[in-house]
Amino acid sequence: xxxxxxxxxxxxxxxxxxxxxxxxxxxxxxxxxxxxxxxxxxxxxxxxxxxxxxxxxxxxxxxxxxxxxxxxxxxxxxxxxxxxxxxxxxxxxxxxxxxxxxxxxxxxxxxxxxxxxxxxxxxxxxxxxxxxxxxxxxxxxxxxxxxxxxxxxxxxxxxxxxxxxxxxxxxxxxxxxxxxxxxxxxxxxxxxxxxxxxx
Amino acid sequence: xxxxxxxxxxxxxxxxxxxxxxxxxxxxxxxxxxxxxxxxxxxxxxxxxxxxxxxxxxxxxxxxxxxxxxxxxxxxxxxxxxxxxxxxxxxxxxxxxxxxxxxxxxxxxxxxxxxxxxxxxxxxxxxxxxxxxxxxxxxxxxxxxxxxxxxxxxxxxxxxxxxxxxxxxxxxxxxxxxxxxxxxxxxxxxxxxxxxxxx
DNA sequence: ACAAATAACGAACGATCGTGCTATTAATTC
DNA sequence: GAATTAATAGCACGATCGTTCGTTATTTGT
Numbered sequence: 377x378x379x380x381x382x383x384x385x386x387x388x389x390x391x392x393x394x395x396x397x398x399x400x401x402x403x404x405x406x407x408x409x410x411x412x413x414x415x416x417x418x419x420x421x422x423x424x425x426x427x428x429x430x431x432x433x434x435x436x437x438x439x440x441x442x443x444x445x446x447x448x449x450x451x452x453x454x455x456x457x458x459x460x461x462x463x464x465x466x467x468x469x470x471x472x473x474x475x476x477x478x479x480x481x482x483x484x485x486x487x488x489x490x491x492x493x494x495x496x497x498x499x500x501x502x503x504x505x506x507x508x509x510x511x512x513x514x515x516x517x518x519x520x521x522x523x524x525x526x527x528x529x530x531x532x533x534x535x536x537x538x539x540x541x542x543x544x545x546x547x548x549x550x551x552x553x554x555x556x557x558x559x560x561x562x563x564x565x566x567x568x569x570x571x572x573x574x575x
Numbered sequence: 576x577x578x579x580x581x582x583x584x585x586x587x588x589x590x591x592x593x594x595x596x597x598x599x600x601x602x603x604x605x606x607x608x609x610x611x612x613x614x615x616x617x618x619x620x621x622x623x624x625x626x627x628x629x630x631x632x633x634x635x636x637x638x639x640x641x642x643x644x645x646x647x648x649x650x651x652x653x654x655x656x657x658x659x660x661x662x663x664x665x666x667x668x669x670x671x672x673x674x675x676x677x678x679x680x681x682x683x684x685x686x687x688x689x690x691x692x693x694x695x696x697x698x699x700x701x702x703x704x705x706x707x708x709x710x711x712x713x714x715x716x717x718x719x720x721x722x723x724x725x726x727x728x729x730x731x732x733x734x735x736x737x738x739x740x741x742x743x744x745x746x747x748x749x750x751x752x753x754x755x756x757x758x759x760x761x762x763x764x765x766x767x768x769x770x771x772x773x774x
Numbered sequence: 775a776c777a778a779a780t781a782a783c784g785a786a787c788g789a790t791c792g793t794g795c796t797a798t799t800a801a802t803t804c
Numbered sequence: 805g806a807a808t809t810a811a812t813a814g815c816a817c818g819a820t821c822g823t824t825c826g827t828t829a830t831t832t833g834t
Binding site: 396397398399401402474475476480481483484485486487488489494497498501502528529532533535536537538539540541542543544546547548549556557559560563567 | 595682683696731732735738740743748
């Protein structure tokens with residue numbers, strides 16, 4: 377990796393971290409340059425526009441997300457085990473950044489500001505919700521979850537639970553947030569299980 | 576109401592509306608003044624600081640919320656009926672602003688920015704979660720909901736469902752969002768119900 | 775080691791940010 | 805209707821925003 381790439385990555389990494397706290401719009405060229413001991417213009421030259429910086433910040437976070445959540449989860453055998461892996465890896469993911477999950481924060485921030493950044497975020501969220509649904513479906517197929525379970529509805533419920541947890545942790549700083557999220561998850565899994573068939 | 580109060584209210588009303596789309600930080604004095612055909616300084620004099628403007632914007636939205644959600648819901652007889660009123664009035668509330676629920680948007684935006692604004696938002700969210708839990712508890716007391724139902728956990732699940740709906744509607748613009756939210760709500764109510772006791 | 779390529783800098787731009795002042799105009803009170 | 809108070813406008817401030825440009829360092833490939 378040449379010099380250019382490696383500073384670019386350092387910038388994007390820091391931008392991602394800042395964005396979870398200040399919002400994607402709150403990450404300013406001047407602030408980034410100061411934090412990284414660079415000149416504004418030197419930093420700016422890597423992207424050519426703030427929008428491009430935001431786009432690349434998103435792509436960088438996507439890569440991190442794939443590496444630390446998607447891949448490990450898909451490496452877990454399908455069924456309830458994979459559903460559990462989904463929960464555990466996502467919890468670790470959100471703890472890896474000071475402001476929690478990058479995508480949760482950015483999605484709520486930009487949900488009403490038209491443009492390519494919003495479009496990309498929407499695309500990724502759609503993908504992610506689809507992945508969750510497929511993971512639930514794999515548990516149905518395996519016989520772990522009820523045959524009549526609706527994977528899309530399940531994804532909606534699961535995702536909502538995680539968003540409520542985000543708020544309880546980041547805004548309310550509720551020490552009971554994590555345990556409650558675990559209980560909510562366990563309750564969701566429990567009611568999703570197939571009733572054991574008589575032998 | 577004298578002239579001062581009535582322009583102040585007009586400012587706060589518009590600030591609230593804008594905040595659901597641009598974020599609370601995105602509502603700028605200049606933008607507000609231009610939209611309302613006022614001078615920046617004239618508008619500014621009503622508040623004395625941007626933080627005070629944000630605080631009063633929050634208070635104004637709180638009043639709107641109490642009038643259009645809390646009061647009608649509490650006027651409904653306790654039990655499942657009140658739980659349903661909660662859902663219906665909240666759906667109407669979020670539809671009343673272009674960017675959806677003001678508090679959902681502001682809470683995610685400011686969850687990592689220390690200060691009195693964040694503190695106030697956290698306080699209101701805590702209150703609101705408490706109210707939801709009490710509404711669920713009223714349904715337990717009435718015998719509509721299971722006796723072993725945990726109202727706090729119920730509030731967490733209900734609130735999460737609403738947040739997932741916010742995202743599906745605002746970010747994804749998914750036409751199926753509202754129906755899915757309804758189905759998720761009905762499923763939540765159904766599994767919360769008391770099993771009918773044999774007579 | 776040298777030449778070509780690229781990364782970083784410094785200074786400046788117009789715009790806008792929040793925030794002061796001082797005047798002036800409008801609304802309220804007597 | 806005059807006197808007083810309150811609301812609004814005008815102008816300017818220092819800071820910061822994203823962005824551009826010309827120049828200087830530094831890395832890279834040969």
